[in-house]
Amino acid sequence: SGSSSVVKLLDYGAGNVRSLRNAIHYLGFEIEDVQTPKDILDAERLIFPGVGAFASAMDVLVKTGMAEALCSYIKNDRPFLGICLGLQLLFESSEENGPVNGLGLIPGVVGRFNSSNGFRVPHIGWNALQITKDSEILDDIGDHHVYFVHSYRAMPSDDNKEWISSTCNYGDDFIASIRRGNVHAVQFHPEKSGDVGLSVLRRFLDPKSQGTKNLTQGKASKLAKRVIACLDVRTNDKGDLVVTKGDQYDVREHTKENEVRNLGKPVELAGQYYKDGADEVSFLNITGFRDFPLGDLPMLQVLRRTSENVFVPLTVGGGIRDFTDANGRHYSSLEVASEYFRSGADKISIGSDAVHAAEEYMKTKVKTGKSSLEQISKVYGNQAVVVSIDPRRVYLKSPNDVQFKTIRVTKPGPSGEEYAWYQCTVNGGREGRPIGAYELAKVVEELGAGEILLNCIDCDGQGKGFDIDLIKLISDAVSIPVIASSGAGAVEHFSEVFMKTNASAALAAGIFHRKEVPIQSVKGHLSKEGIEFRDCFR
């Protein structure tokens, strides 16, 4: 080492730090991995991305002697950047499965967000900061939004105030970053915060190359409503992986050839949407229910290549479940998810398997801990696990016609029905199950889902707007974030869903793929309507 273009990375192997590695490479720096405590002491510049749970991270650090090395490195004011859990571990202790002792360098206890006052936990998404002292690495931020994803946070107090360089408001004012001398740590994810996030890393990696400071003060911001671009991906009949898009989940052209609709190449489109200002990109491997995704190497390749250039969160879904291949080799859903995370996913999304797990749980009332949902959220945290719901509207004459939650619909059904329930489906909408979207949402929240991706088969690809009745029902029923999906056809549909429901994000596919409505127009419209959004074009 010794060269200033090399940064040491402390990765104790508890999760995905691929996007951070990609961001560092993208900025032209080399990474050397810390192997021993001595590597920490010898580092010229050290980045510590905390991943996983507080207790297990501390455990590893103490056992390997890294904890002691970290403390002495930081006490000697050596260049340090902690990210997310890498900030929290600097404090005295955390309530996460605890109390658990931390490194004890900064006074204070890390506690859980309180979801009772309408703030959804995990805190997922884009917020602006209130910068309280000159921290140099934050000099480009001004009033730009940065990306957070966490359920625990450190709070400012008289004892730690000289460390704090910015706070963020999410129900309470919590510590968004600290700085003392050469020691920095941020609760948000610079590697997932678009250009402004990359600038935080650049300023840390190369303090000499500083541009001018953005003097705009961060205003008291609300969590921005996210706009998500979704790519439904599958192999076409020629064997190429293509972005496709269905009409009510039917992705075949209604021509003589009956081919799979082809709207472009996944890596290129994802890159384009990132440039266009998408706050997040989702890939759904829509035939994952029948084709085993680890056999589906192209999908992993798509993730790897996309994450090299796309610095906002990436979600991938499809085929996350236990699987036994033709040779009798068994793969757990956790292995499948781990492979997705290693390839660059920040979140995985579970569809069919979550429905089966929820049905089972409703029958037995026992949490086995064995479902893919429970296992993956236990290892990677619930903020990394999305449940995708694919419901179909079933109209009813009377609200008592089924044992599931029913609603009075805004628009009556074809025979004047005034009620409906939303039946969950599996296998890409092919099979209806005896469970409603409402029941499923509540159960998966209990089993460890951190977010819900709420589709609606009736609205998918129709361009007539989101199913407001459904989205209101579900976003009022759970305290985790809900992503509204299916039916966006115009910019007004986005403001409608944000004004009429408690959705945290809105996802669209067809209008973006067909270039009918660019992402920037959606953002422009949200701005006009006074809805908080992430503006990355200033």
Ligand code: 1PR
């Ligand atoms: O069941 O865990 O293997 O996951 C399969 C995943 O693939 C699920 O998330 C399921 O939603 C998705 N999926 C399966 N079949 C289809 C299909 O279209 N034939 N796509 C499918 C779901 C729905 C949306 C779509 C929005 C917005 N796509 O994600 O992007 O409806 O579209 P729009 O803006 O054009 O209206 P598993």
